[in-house]
Amino acid sequence: MSSTEIASNIDTPDGKAEGLALLRRMWSRRSTAPRHLVPPGPTDDEIRMLVRAASRAPDHMRLKPFRFLVIAPDARDPLADVFEAAERELDPGIMGERLERAREKALHAPTLLAVISRVQDNDDVPEIEQRASAGAALGYVVLAADLLGYGAMAVSGRKVATQAMRRAFELAGNEELLCFIGIGTRAKAKGAPPEPDSDLLCTWPPV
């Protein structure tokens, strides 16, 4: 659907019904751990759709305080080397099964996106707003993946903040690796989502 078609449909009764259907889909989103994600993953076109969804995250002054890297399909072994280097940096004595598990994480999920937060120097948009924007963007990606019928999950771990990761992803001084998003076909159906916490919304002033 083109942007013009989306815009012309939005205020019609049909548009509202579609919106409600979309909301129901949003309410049912669940994460699926990368080890439970199997091929096929999203196509290149679908990956672009996910990133297009991310591009609609609220972004004060349009600073684009995030970007994504898609891990090339034939780069999983090199990524496992990076994961190993990151774990060795965190624990120089690491070996055996723990090291194997660390490497395996690079091989899970048919598609892996690295989410990079980049805080721009801007007097009007503080760091917290820019980080919030990157968080919203990753939320839109996992939601959009769910809407396309894929499972997805944001995963990080202490390794994302290591120098090994920074070097591998050639991060600039203002950039941080926020997490990876694993995307693929769910090996089993997702469960029902939890009910939202009752304290998620209160009234101010308190009654």
Ligand SMILES: Cc1cc2nc3c(=O)[nH]c(=O)nc-3n(C[C@H](O)[C@H](O)[C@H](O)COP(=O)(O)O)c2cc1C
């Ligand atoms: C930036 C970020 C990093 C995350 N890293 C991990 C992780 O390393 N391990 C994990 O179990 N969950 C991690 N999570 C949480 C999961 O992605 C997921 O949201 C959580 O398991 C709740 O499941 P749900 O999304 O189905 O409610 C992370 C979430 C975010 C936003």
